[in-house]
Amino acid sequence: MKIITFSLQTQQPLLATSFQGDPNSDVSYSYIPGSMIRGAVIGRYIRHNNLSELDLENDEVKRLFFDANNTLYLNGYLQSNEGKRTLPVLRSWFKEKDAELSDESPMPVYDFGIHREHELESPKFIGEGFWTKGLRYVNFYKEKRRINIHNRRDRKQGRSTQIKRDSTTNQFKGEGEIFRYEAIDSGQTFQAVILSSSDDAQLLIDLLDKSQDIWLGGSQTAGYGHTKISNINSCESWDEVNISVDDRTHRDILTITLLSDLILRDKCGQYAIIPPSSKDKVPAPLTKEIEKILDAKLNPQISYASSTLVGGFNRKWGLPLPQVPALAAGSIFVFDSVSITSEQIKEIEAKGIGERRTEGFGRVAVNWLKNADFEVRLPKKISSDKPELKIDTSQTLAKQMADRLLHQKVEQTLQRYLGRTAIKGDISNSQLSRLQLVVRQALPTGDCELVLSLLNNLTGNANSQFEKAKIGDISLNRKLSEWLRNSNSWSWVSNKQDLTVTVANVERSINDEFAIQNKLAEKSTLRLIMALAKKAIKEDKK
Template sequence: MHKCIQFDIQALEPLKLGKFERDSNNEYSYSYIPGSVVKGAVAWGLVEEKGFVPKEILNGSSIFYNAYPLLDGNPAIPMMQGYMGDKQEIRSNKDNVRVVHSFNRKIENSIPLNNYEFVVKDAENEKLLLGYNPGKIENLHINKKDALNDSSKLKMFRYEAIRKGECFRAYIRVPEEHYDDIVKILSKDYIYFGGSRGSGYGKCRVTGIKEVSAVCLYESDLDIKEDLYIYFLSDAILYYDGKVNTYIPENELKEMLGIEGKCEYVESYSGLGVAASYNTLYRTNTVCYTAVLKGSVIKYRVEGKINPDRIKKLASEGVGLRREDGYGQIAVLGKIQDDMVVSRYRKNDIVEKSDIELTDEDKRVVNMILCNIFKTRSKLQIEKMVIELLKDVNRPQESLQSQIGKLLNIFQNGFYQTEDDFRKYLNEYLEHIRKKKGKAVWHKLYDFTVANTLDKFRSERLSIQKMLEDFVQNKFNSVFREIENIVNKGITLGIYKYPVESQKAQVLHNLKMDFFISFFEYCLRMKEKEVIS
C-alpha cells in the first residue's frame, strides 16, 4: 500500500537547480523543482535521522513528482505546446492573446505561443489560462578552490537561479511504512533543495503537509472513442524496444490501454531535450537520454471503446524510464480545448522592509545613476523620433545642406551658453536670415517640411522654420510635446526620480537641443531628395 503526500515549498533563498545544458562560464537552472531534487533532499534527511536510506525510497517503489509553481493557491502545469495565436500579438508580448490549437485548425499570420512555461486555469472562466514564468536571478561567483595552487585557474562564472519568494506545489508517493518518516523530515523548520547550499542557495520552508488520496496534476478524459491525445505533464524518457522514441509506439500504447482495435499515430507537437542526473561522488553526469519535453502533446486515432480503469492506471503510473524521479507523468485526453485566451499572470513581487538609511552621499550617487540612465534612454527616444519624422520629408528644390551645417554648429556650441543667452543668439541669427535680401534661405527653411505622425490624435507638417521659431519663442508644437512627455515620465527607482520638478525646465531645454542636433545630423547624412525608410 502507498500513501500520497502533498506539500508546498517556499524558497527563502534563491534555488540553484542545475540543468544539463551549460557552458564554461554559465550554469543554468530549471524553473521548477525536479522530482530528483526533492528525492535527494528527502534522502539526505533520512540519512541524518536514521543513518541510512530505505531501499523502497531509491528502488522505484516511491515516486517524487516535479514541484511546479503555486499561484494564489492553485498549482500550475506545463503549458501545452501547439497553441497558435496572432503573430503581432505574440511578438509584442501582449497581456491577452487569443489562441487555437494547431491540431484543430489553422489561422493566418499565426505563430506558436511560447511566451509562458506554465499556465493555471482561471477559477471563474474555463476559457482563460493564466501564463506564468517563475522569476530568475543571475549571480557572479569566483572559483577559488581550483586555484589554491595555480592562480591561472582562478575564474569567474555565473549561476542562474530561481529567485527567493517563489512557491511550488509538490507530491510524493511512498510506501505506507515510510509515510511518517518522510512527513517528519518535511516538517523541519527548514529544508534545502538544489545545489550550492554553502553559497547562499537552496533554503526553503515546507508548509501545508497533508495526505491526499491520489496525485492528479491534470484530469484525464475517461470517455475516449476516436481521437486520443497524450499530454506530457513532465519530461519523459520513452525507451522502448531498445531505443529512445519521440512518441509512444502504437503497440506499446495498445498494450497499456488494452485497445483491441486499431491504434494509429497521427501527429505530434513536441520538443526534445536531454535527461541526465548528476553523480556527486564522481562529479559527473550519469547516462544521458533524449527526452520528450513537458508540455508536448501527441495525437493518436483509435478504434473501439477504452476501459476507463486502464486510462486511470496509465495516467497514475506514467510512461517511460525514471518515473520515480518525476519523469513520464501524463494525462490522457479525448479532445483539446480550443479558442482559449492566455493572459499574463500578475504576481506581486515580494518587497522586504529594510532599516537601511541612505546618507546624502548615497542619495547623490543614486540620483547620478538615474540621471545617466535617463540620458541614455532619452537619446535613443530622440533618435527614433527624428527617424520617424524624416520618413516623410519635403525638401526645397535648391540645396540647403550648407545652412543646415551652420545650424548644427550653432546648436552644438549652444550647450556652452545659458538658455537665455542661446535663445537670444539664435533669434538674432534667424532675424539676420529673415532680413537678408531675397530671403532665399528663409524660404528654404519654410519649404523643408516633415510629417509628424507621433501624435495619435493629430498629424501635422512642420517646417524647420516653424520649429526654430517655436524654440526661440518657447512655444509648443507636436514634436516639443512629445519631448515634454519624455521629461514628465522620467525614470523612477523607489522614492527617487529623475528629473524632479526643479530640474524639468533645464532638462526639457537640453532635450530640445539634442533633438535639433540629431535632426540636423540626419539631414546632412541624407542625399538630395533622399527619404529615410
C-alpha cells in the first residue's frame, strides 16, 4: 500500500455543502470531503486521457476510483502549524460549562471515554473542531468560515428579476430570492491523503502534479472553489493517529474511535445509527462489524456518539445523492478488554469499516488515547508585522476600535462572572434597591467612594443584613468594600492577561494609561455590583 499526502490551500471560499442550515442557505462541512477530492482527480483523469466520460467497465477506472480494497480518498482535514493533518475532536471530551479557551491560558479537558474519575459540576462537550497532540498540550483548531449573501438571478437576463404573480396561471414568476452561503474561508490549508496500491500510486501523483490549481465544491463559476495543491509526498508506511500499533495492543478497555463519518446497515438492510450499549439484547451493527473483524465477542460499556446526515452530488447525473444517516466523526465506543494483535489493528485501520470507504467514510482508530485528563490550548498564531498607520484618521479609528473591543471583552468577562456568582442570605429588596440607586449615581464618574460611604454609614438593621448576606463565604459588606477599595486589582477577573486588544499598532489593556484615565476598573466594578443586586432582587421575586 502506498500513501500519498498533499496540502490543499483555499484561494477562494470553498462550498462543500452539508445538510445544516435552513432551506435558503448552504452550509459547508468543516473539512474537504474525500468524495470531492476523488471527483477532482476523476476530472483530471478524463482530461488526461481525452475521454468524454469514464468507462466503468475499465479495470483501471475501477481500481482508481471505485474499489475500496485498492484506493481510498480520505477527507482533507485542517493542517496544523507544524504541517500535520489534524483529526476531529472526540465526543467524549468534556469541560466545565463556564470554562473558556483563550489564546493565553489552556483549558482543562476530561476524556469520559477513558475514565470518568472527575465529577464535573456542569459537564459540557468542548465543541466540534480538530486537534493535534503537542509536547505538553492538545492544540485545538477551528476552521474559519465566510458568510456571503446572494440574489438568485434570471439566466436569460443575467440579473435578479422582480417576483410577480401571473394572473392567468396564478403562479409566481421571477428570480429575486435571497439565499446565503456559509463556506470555508480562503487562506486556510487542509491536508488530504490517498491510499492506493503501489502500481497505481505514480499515476495518481502525476494527476495531482499536473497543475497546482484545482477547483473543488459548488458554485465554482460564482467565485468559489479555487484551491492550490502543494507538498505532494508519498511513503510506504503511515499511521493516521501517529501512535505505533504495538503500543495499543494491551489496554484495560477496547476503544473504537471514528476518524470520519461511518455508514452502516443493520441485518434488514436499513441504515443504522444505533450506538452499542450494555443493554443491547441484539448486538448493534457496529458491534457485529468489529466482532467479525476481530473474531471475538464484544461487551459494550459506554458510547459517546452523535449522528449526522450525509449525501453528495453526482455530476454525471446532475442530481444530489440520497441522504443517509451516519455516525458522526469523533464518536467513541468503549468495550470490555479483549485480546487483540497489532496485525488486527493494522487491518481495521487500513481498510476502515462500513460503506463508501473509497470516499473517506469509515475511518477508525483502535485503542487510541489513554489519558483521562489533559489541557487544551489554541495554537500559537503565526506572527506577522503590524502595519503602521500613517494617517491621523486611521490612527484615531484604530484607537476607537481597540477601545470598543476592550470594553466588549470586559463585558463578556463580567457576564461570565455574574453567571456563577450570586448574593446569598437574608437581605431585603429595599436594601438592594438602595445599593443600586447609589451605585447608579456613582457610575458616570466612577466614584467608588460614594458607595463606600454608604457601606460605612449603614444603620444597625441595614448593617446586620449586609453582614448576613454573603458572596461565597464572605459577607456582602466586606466583599463590596474589598472590590471598591482595590478596584484596579480586578480581583474578580481570573484571566487578566486575556483582557488586551491589538488593532494594527494600537494596543489596549485594562491597566494602561487610557483605562486608568477613564476609570475603566472603577466603572466595571460598579457595574458588577449593580448587576449582582439586580440579580438578587429578580431571584427573590421568583
